[in-house]
Amino acid sequence: MPRKKTKKAFITGITGQDGSYLAEFLLEKGYKVYGLLRRKSKPDYGHVGHLRHNIKFVFGDLADPACLSMYLKKIKPDEIYNLGAQSHVHESWNQPLATADQTGLGALRVFEAVRNVCPKARVYQASTSELFGEAVEVPQTEKTPLNPNNPYAAAKALAHFDARIYRKSFNLFISTGIMFNHESPRRSPDFVTRKVSLAAASIKLGLKGRKIPISQGGEPVVNRKGKLELGNLNSKRDWGFAGDYVEAMWMILQHNKPDDFIVSTGEVRTVKQLAKEAFGAVGLNWKDHVVVNQKWIRPTETGPLMGDHSKITKELGWKPKTTFKQLVKMMVESDLKLLKQ
Numbered sequence: 284m285p286r287k288k289t290k291k292a293f294i295t296g297i298t299g300q301d302g303s304y305l306a307e308f309l310l311e312k313g314y315k316v317y318g319l320l321r322r323k324s325k326p327d328y329g330h331v332g333h334l335r336h337n338i339k340f341v342f343g344d345l346a347d348p349a350c351l352s353m354y355l356k357k358i359k360p361d362e363i364y365n366l367g368a369q370s371h372v373h374e375s376w377n378q379p380l381a382t383a384d385q386t387g388l389g390a391l392r393v394f395e396a397v398r399n400v401c402p403k404a405r406v407y408q409a410s411t412s413e414l415f416g417e418a419v420e421v422p423q424t425e426k427t428p429l430n431p432n433n434p435y436a437a438a439k440a441l442a443h444f445d446a447r448i449y450r451k452s453f454n455l456f457i458s459t460g461i462m463f464n465h466e467s468p469r470r471s472p473d474f475v476t477r478k479v480s481l482a483a484a485s486i487k488l489g490l491k492g493r494k495i496p497i498s499q500g501g502e503p504v505v506n507r508k509g510k511l512e513l514g515n516l517n518s519k520r521d522w523g524f525a526g527d528y529v530e531a532m533w534m535i536l537q538h539n540k541p542d543d544f545i546v547s548t549g550e551v552r553t554v555k556q557l558a559k560e561a562f563g564a565v566g567l568n569w570k571d572h573v574v575v576n577q578k579w580i581r582p583t584e585t586g587p588l589m590g591d592h593s594k595i596t597k598e599l600g601w602k603p604k605t606t607f608k609q610l611v612k613m614m615v616e617s618d619l620k621l622l623k624q
Contacts, residue, residue: 293358295319295345295393296366297338298329300469301409305364305529306331306338312533317358319343319367330469345389348396356400362536364407365393368439371473372413373581375435383438390442394449394457405456405536408446411439412463412521412547412588422591425461425543432585447543456541463521463547463590465528466610468617472498475513475554476522476614479561482511484618486572487565496622511572514579516555519587523548524605524613534599547590548603560611565619 292309296302297318309316318331322342328335341358343350345367355363368386369375375382390408397404415423416432431437443459450457470477481496482504495503506512523546531546555569562569595601605613 289313289315291315291358291360292362293317293360294364294366298331300330300467300525301366301529303330303469304526305532306334308529308533310337317341345385345392348392351392351396352400355396359401360404362405364532365390366409372433372435375433379434382434387438387441391445394445397455398453402455407532407536408442408457408459410443410459410461412461412590413585414440414443415588416585418588421587422589424591425545425594450541458535458541459543460532460535460546461543462528463588465523465525467525468614472496472504476557478504479557480614480618483561483565483615484622487567488622510574512574512576512579513554516575518554519551521547521551521589522607523603524610527603527605531595531601534601538599544595545590545592546595547592549590549592551587551589552607560608561615564612564615
């Protein structure tokens with residue numbers, strides 16, 4: 284029998300949360316994995332440091348179209364996962380132009396490179412629930428009108444629309460996963476879920492001063508008074524586990540046609556519920572340790588965001604495996620272990 288061809292995958296944003304889980308997933312399936320890595324004076328492998336001997340890294344940037352074309356022409360990947368972006372909503376207000384370039388135009392450069400040098404490759408574009416902004420309906424489906432209301436969402440909307448345009452105009456296999464919030468122990472402390480899990484672990488362990496981990500804006504996750512500062516406690520999100528969601532990315536590219544899919548849990552929780560669950564996991568009452576700080580409240584709020592994942596469940600057989608309670612407990616326990624070390 285002829286030897287089965289080894290599939291090749293090219294991942295942008297490979298050092299981040301999603302990129303690392305996806306790389307693990309694809310390697311387990313026997314893929315040869317390539318990752319786009321920014322060159323720095325000291326190599327920074329992020330969350331794929333433990334996989335660095337199993338991944339072929341190429342040095343480049345989404346801002347350099349010639350670089351992208353060169354690598355894609357040389358590698359000839361079967362699948363491309365564009366996860367690279369400036370993905371912090373709060374930071375997109377401080378860096379709107381950089382966000383537009385990396386997140387919006389970066390995706391367009393990938394599509395152009397694919398069109399010119401590897402049009403047979405299957406492309407996954409990471410879209411986001413932030414596209415729905417002040418949602419006109421709940422839950423949101425693939426047909427819900429987009430209504431972005433922050434610079435990050437606007438940049439993602441550009442990428443999302445271009446994915447559709449290139450798919451239709453050039454007959455390229457470009458699919459999007461409209462990912463609702465997905466978290467893990469690998470999530471950056473700049474995101475509220477990890478900030479909360481780190482704070483709960485820090486307070487439980489009685490950490491003080493320089494032992495307290497750093498979060499948004501370079502500030503400790505626990506303030507000088509030993510409190511966790513949060514913004515809008517009533518902000519609602521559909522939170523799932525990143526490890527589940529990368530499987531959805533892969534399944535989307537195995538489909539017989541390119542399309543758009545909502546990836547979500549179909550359940551909504553508030554930041555208040557997140558805090559309650561996290562502190563409860565270490566035997567504490569969240570009310571004793573959380574205060575509201577206006578500086579963490581966004582200029583415009585998004586939501587309520589809750590996704591209807593019935594399409595991907597029906598067509599591809601995907602559904603979330605990890606509950607909200609399991610996710611938060613996983614993150615808090617991981618941070619307890621990390622901080623004890």
